[in-house]
Amino acid sequence: MKSHRHEITIETKTRRAFVNITSEVEKVLRASGIREGLCLVNPMHISASVFINDDERGLHADFERWLEELAPHAPTEQWRHNDTGEDNADAHIKRQIMGREVVVAVTEGKLDFGTWEQIFYGEFDGRRQKRVLIKIIGE
Amino acid sequence: MKSHRHEITIETKTRRAFVNITSEVEKVLRASGIREGLCLVNPMHISASVFINDDERGLHADFERWLEELAPHAPTEQWRHNDTGEDNADAHIKRQIMGREVVVAVTEGKLDFGTWEQIFYGEFDGRRQKRVLIKIIGE
Amino acid sequence: MKSHRHEITIETKTRRAFVNITSEVEKVLRASGIREGLCLVNPMHISASVFINDDERGLHADFERWLEELAPHAPTEQWRHNDTGEDNADAHIKRQIMGREVVVAVTEGKLDFGTWEQIFYGEFDGRRQKRVLIKIIGE
Numbered sequence: 557m558k559s560h561r562h563e564i565t566i567e568t569k570t571r572r573a574f575v576n577i578t579s580e581v582e583k584v585l586r587a588s589g590i591r592e593g594l595c596l597v598n599p600m601h602i603s604a605s606v607f608i609n610d611d612e613r614g615l616h617a618d619f620e621r622w623l624e625e626l627a628p629h630a631p632t633e634q635w636r637h638n639d640t641g642e643d644n645a646d647a648h649i650k651r652q653i654m655g656r657e658v659v660v661a662v663t664e665g666k667l668d669f670g671t672w673e674q675i676f677y678g679e680f681d682g683r684r685q686k687r688v689l690i691k692i693i694g695e
Numbered sequence: 696m697k698s699h700r701h702e703i704t705i706e707t708k709t710r711r712a713f714v715n716i717t718s719e720v721e722k723v724l725r726a727s728g729i730r731e732g733l734c735l736v737n738p739m740h741i742s743a744s745v746f747i748n749d750d751e752r753g754l755h756a757d758f759e760r761w762l763e764e765l766a767p768h769a770p771t772e773q774w775r776h777n778d779t780g781e782d783n784a785d786a787h788i789k790r791q792i793m794g795r796e797v798v799v800a801v802t803e804g805k806l807d808f809g810t811w812e813q814i815f816y817g818e819f820d821g822r823r824q825k826r827v828l829i830k831i832i833g834e
Numbered sequence: 835m836k837s838h839r840h841e842i843t844i845e846t847k848t849r850r851a852f853v854n855i856t857s858e859v860e861k862v863l864r865a866s867g868i869r870e871g872l873c874l875v876n877p878m879h880i881s882a883s884v885f886i887n888d889d890e891r892g893l894h895a896d897f898e899r900w901l902e903e904l905a906p907h908a909p910t911e912q913w914r915h916n917d918t919g920e921d922n923a924d925a926h927i928k929r930q931i932m933g934r935e936v937v938v939a940v941t942e943g944k945l946d947f948g949t950w951e952q953i954f955y956g957e958f959d960g961r962r963q964k965r966v967l968i969k970i971i972g973e
Contacts, residue, residue, distance in 0.1 A: 797935070833971060
């Protein structure tokens, strides 16, 4: 069994953002030399998500509005986590809705995806450097 | 390390549906000959989920009503994704709530499940052929 | 390829609770002798979650209040699942929001975590013995 590990760094200019990281994951997969296996992708932070969905600007606007209604950033005093001096309770909650990680099948050296599957980093408390872990195991 | 890949095809008659695919996954696992490892099951589409929960009709009715309140299909104009000519923005969002994939332990050649765990395909934009990927790695 | 399986048992005194199980998972990982691979952690029940987030009391209070608003326990008659004689429909739904399982990278014999990542068992229908499965594969 082979394993391969790589970190990528992401810094968004806005508090919230969705970044397509599919081509970066594909690059890491090619470097790994692994042909059959599983590929895990997760943020190393608890106010961000990695998820698979559509690379369509309108959908991302829908996610943004919908998440903000479900777990609003403001007023920040509504969340007990923010009593600690933080202002990112909503980011921890948004991350739970969108999920932490994805596990993707690796087949014949490629991410085994349907036509529209793309991997996104979902940032909910950005404007600073964050790390995304890619771990691939297989042969 | 061994790996095994199989696709199953699902076409629901209704826009939304929950389909128990546990026995199909078990069949694929037996065919793989893998005794110890991990089994990934995911839709190859971005308007559907694979999840583990109870095979109980009342609960599925609760999921349906609750998801429809959280991310309603209509009016379709409420979602920017639908400006592209689609009408399935709600399906992309419902899929995020219910999750994309499951990873199940394989132990002694079986899905390592508690008493009530069953694997479901959750369709949110059906009435056409969809594919579910099963990828098993182990020994 | 090596594989290692372990169950831990959890019984909460309250219906709902969040229990940090990181050190127990680390103990199982050390016992496995696996240095590089993947570690799956999931409840063997369908009214509980395993998830990764912050070990901060205020945030857990936020999760509790927010989940209760999204999928309230009472009145229990609002859920069709409870027509079966159960009263835990809300627990099945809360588990979907928070997710079933986590998959964690194992690197150099350790859980490959960022600074704040901690693994929690999220109980939504407690006061009885529940099992959590840890399955590690790798080398």
